Amino acid sequence: MIRGLAAMQDRNFRWFFLARAITMITGSMSSIALAFAVLEIDNDARSLSFVLTAFTVSNIVFVLFGGVIADRLPRALIIQACYVVDILSIGAIAALLFTGNATIPLLVLLSIVNGASTAFVLPAMQGIIPQLTTPEHLQQANAMLSFVRSAVTIGGPVLAGILVATAGPAWAMVVQAAGWAVAIPVLALVKLPPPSHAGGTTMFHDLRIGWREFWSRSWLWTVVLAFMVMNAIHIGAWGVVGPYIAKNNDLLGITGWGWVLSAEGAGVLLMTLLLMWFPLRRPLRYGMIGIAAFAIPVTILGVHPAVVLLAMAAFIAGAGAEVFSTGWNLAMMENIPGEKLSRVASYDMLGSFVVMPIGTLIYGWLITHADPATVLVTSGVVYASIALVTLMVPSVWRMGRPEAITKTPAELADS
Structure with a gap:
């Protein structure tokens, strides 16, 4: 196989890469969609800062516990569970926007939930990659994931701007939730040995x-x-x-x-x-x-x-x-x-x-x-x-x- 794509030889990495690519592509428009959703409710920069700060603070509070859980439990399962939470929180935001019931306090609350979920996903993501491929392919695996991330960083905001401008921020949230829903069964195809963590601590x-x-x-x-x-x-x-x-x-x-x-x-x-x-x-x-x-x-x-x-x-x-x-x-x-x-x-x-x-x-x-x-x-x-x-x-x-x-x-x- 071509050296740059060598990590694709590893079955587990192939399925993980597909799931991660789906979520990065559909999730690349989330920040823009959320920003315009907030400004649609209250055209005040302070309201936007409240929502974004709620996500960041929640992430900070829970990230250490996320690391512990990711070393105790199967990491793919943790990611799947957090995707379910994300679907519910993102879907709730979309539903509130569609029905006209969205308020800044509700978006702050849902951002706290989303930030906490992300705090469990990120350590699990970091820990799972060496399990998916061989040491010889580790650099290629990381570079391939970075390639998708950087590509959607360039193209994602453009697509998000078009979708938000034509259909509204709620539909961008629906697209993101759909991406997470597709990724969950794809991640189920990743088969890894159970964690070696010893119980009782x-x-x-x-x-x-x-x-x-x-x-x-x-x-x-x-x-x-x-x-x-x-x-x-x-x-x-x-x-x-x-x-x-x-x-x-x-x-x-x-x-x-x-x-x-x-x-x-x-x-x-x-x-x-x-x-x-x-x-x-x-x-x-x-x-x-x-x-x-x-x-x-x-x-x-x-x-x-x-x-x-x-x-x-x-x-x-x-x-x-x-x-x-x-x-x-x-x-x-x-x-x-x-x-x-x-x-x-x-x-x-x-x-x-x-x-x-x-x-x-x-x-x-x-x-x-x-x-x-x-x-x-x-x-x-x-x-x-x-x-x-x-x-x-x-x-x-x-x-x-x-x-x-x-x-x-x-x-x-x-x-």
């Missing part, structure tokens, strides 16, 4: 075991601590200041900002294709160098946000981000025991999620009290510095992969 005991695994690896907690700051910068500089500049600077404009985001997605897409074929021998070294490239578009956004220049920088940053994403997944999946992977991943996710609301608030305040150019240039310098300083940690710099995995077929034949 409490949930908090399992959390302590996961924490010890997390803290015993300097490369792991170093990168997570770095991303606690880097993610705050990313969501603030790119998610808050970026649209503000696009709206108020004719050099960029709202349309230009759309092109910049598309270029970033295209960079991710191209890199996923390359990573299907070329082995990543130093996952964290190259990953942290790649993620540091995000400082380039952030700095240009502040200094001279011309569309073409900024789009080129965003393309490079997108490619670099995908190197990190694949490298990080490989580092986790190849170095954390499978029976503890979901718990360790949940600590990683907690560190990533908890700073997002903080970053949004800080940059919302900064943009009204300081010069945007100064804020962005400073953010770029700090971001790149933090990313590159992590390379001074020996375990980050030196981490490699098993030689047999990183060899090309030609190299294996010669050895």
Whole structure:
């Protein structure tokens, strides 16, 4: 089989990939649909922030418990159960919109349910991938999933905009729920051995075991601590200041900002294709160098946000981000025991999620009290510095992969 598609040799991965592709495609329009659903009820940005914050906070609260459960129970079953919950919550939103009974408090409540469900899905997703394929195919498996994710990031908002504009946000919710309903029986075709978790321990005991695994690896907690700051910068500089500049600077404009985001997605897409074929021998070294490239578009956004220049920088940053994403997944999946992977991943996710609301608030305040150019240039310098300083940690710099995995077929034949 073609090297880039080698993971498709594994039956379990084929079915999981199909189910995941279905949910990523149908779910790619959910954020836009939800945003317009909220604004249709109450055309106030604060109402939208309440609904989105409810999802994020619920995710933060439950993600550690999601990691414990994903190490205790069959991960495919957990994902299926959460999809059922999602169908009910998303279907309820659609029904409320169709009947005209939707209110902001009800959407906040349903977002809490959806956020909690996602908190159980994500650690299970992280833990199940090494079970689906061989170590030799792990990089290709992650790259293939990233390829679909990046493709729908580019095309999903366009399809969502058309559907919401022509049929309304409720129908976009119906499409998403239908995708989840199709994915459930497809996931039932994934056949894995039962988890090896020994019974008789409490949930908090399992959390302590996961924490010890997390803290015993300097490369792991170093990168997570770095991303606690880097993610705050990313969501603030790119998610808050970026649209503000696009709206108020004719050099960029709202349309230009759309092109910049598309270029970033295209960079991710191209890199996923390359990573299907070329082995990543130093996952964290190259990953942290790649993620540091995000400082380039952030700095240009502040200094001279011309569309073409900024789009080129965003393309490079997108490619670099995908190197990190694949490298990080490989580092986790190849170095954390499978029976503890979901718990360790949940600590990683907690560190990533908890700073997002903080970053949004800080940059919302900064943009009204300081010069945007100064804020962005400073953010770029700090971001790149933090990313590159992590390379001074020996375990980050030196981490490699098993030689047999990183060899090309030609190299294996010669050895």
